[in-house]
Amino acid sequence: RTVYVNGSYLPEHEATVSIFDRGFLFADGVYEVTSVLGGKLIDFAGHAARLQRSLDELEMANPTTEEDLLEIHRELVRLNEIDEGLIYLQVTRGAADRDFAYPEDATPTLVLFTQAKSGLADNPMAKTGMKIISIEDQRWGRRDIKTVQLLYPSMGKMAAKAAGAHDAWMVEDGVVTEGTSNNAYIVKGNTIITRHLGHEILSGITRTAVLRMAQEAQMKVEERPFTMEEAKQADEAFVTSATTFVMPVVEIDGAAIGTGQPGDVVARLREIYIDEMRKAAV
Numbered sequence: 330r331t332v333y334v335n336g337s338y339l340p341e342h343e344a345t346v347s348i349f350d351r352g353f354l355f356a357d358g359v360y361e362v363t364s365v366l367g368g369k370l371i372d373f374a375g376h377a378a379r380l381q382r383s384l385d386e387l388e389m390a391n392p393t394t395e396e397d398l399l400e401i402h403r404e405l406v407r408l409n410e411i412d413e414g415l416i417y418l419q420v421t422r423g424a425a426d427r428d429f430a431y432p433e434d435a436t437p438t439l440v441l442f443t444q445a446k447s448g449l450a451d452n453p454m455a456k457t458g459m460k461i462i463s464i465e466d467q468r469w470g471r472r473d474i475k476t477v478q479l480l481y482p483s484m485g486k487m488a489a490k491a492a493g494a495h496d497a498w499m500v501e502d503g504v505v506t507e508g509t510s511n512n513a514y515i516v517k518g519n520t521i522i523t524r525h526l527g528h529e530i531l532s533g534i535t536r537t538a539v540l541r542m543a544q545e546a547q548m549k550v551e552e553r554p555f556t557m558e559e560a561k562q563a564d565e566a567f568v569t570s571a572t573t574f575v576m577p578v579v580e581i582d583g584a585a586i587g588t589g590q591p592g593d594v595v596a597r598l599r600e601i602y603i604d605e606m607r608k609a610a611v
């Protein structure tokens with residue numbers, strides 16, 4: 330596999346980053362994951378815009394321009410012959426003598442790699458649905474910044490696995506914030522309910538697109554908090570993320586949602602999302 334590091338395309342075993350990199354020492358870095366369908370990028374502009382916002386919030390320099398970044402993505406897709414899969418991008422503040430204060434002169438580190446993954450669009454999970462458990466949200470207070478501090482979400486995934494589930498939804502002050510690596514939704518009749526944006530959740534690129542498409546399809550959208558009790562009573566439930574798109578949730582803390590099978594509203598949203606995003610891919 331060919332990867333990208335600070336201006337060079339290299340075989341993965343030749344790519345190196347300093348042990349003094351602040352991404353390694355302080356999780357002082359941000360990332361993006363963009364899906365590839367049919368060799369093209371899904372919502373690249375959305376990911377580039379959120380990257381810039383994450384960097385701005387952390388006063389970190391952007392090592393590249395959106396144009397150059399698009400070229401790097403495309404070149405990696407080409408070199409690795411990715412038809413379906415994802416591209417991971419990470420920017421860290423760079424290498425510097427270890428000190429909590431930001432260094433003044435560090436050069437940011439930019440790393441990208443691809444992962445080929447068949448079955449993103451034809452994901453068998455879309456037919457069976459996910460089981461999720463709830464866990465307390467113990468992450469820091471700026472979840473709107475897409476940092477590489479992912480240990481608590483990893484612990485959540487492990488707790489879900491141990492419970493025989495696929496993922497966890499996180500609960501804070503009695504309401505659901507989001508999933509470990511996705512945004513969380515419930516459906517009641519023709520209404521889609523998902524937590525409003527703020528510092529408490531990541532503004533999903535998929536979330537933005539799906540809420541727009543739901544409204545265009547004459548569904549109602551309510552951006553407000555919901556409880557686990559309300560979720561268990563919902564007709565349908567789902568999550569969204571760049572790599573799972575729209576994925577049905579059929580069980581929450583052991584309780585079946587609706588019929589216990591993926592429902593029509595979620596199936597329809599998934600189809601609309603994949604169709605439209607394929608057409609708009611770059």
Ligand code: PMP
Binds near residue numbers: 507530534535
């Ligand atoms: N919330 C969290 C905590 C996430 O990690 C992700 C995926 N990175 C999302 C939401 C979904 O965001 P997106 O649709 O941009 O992938």
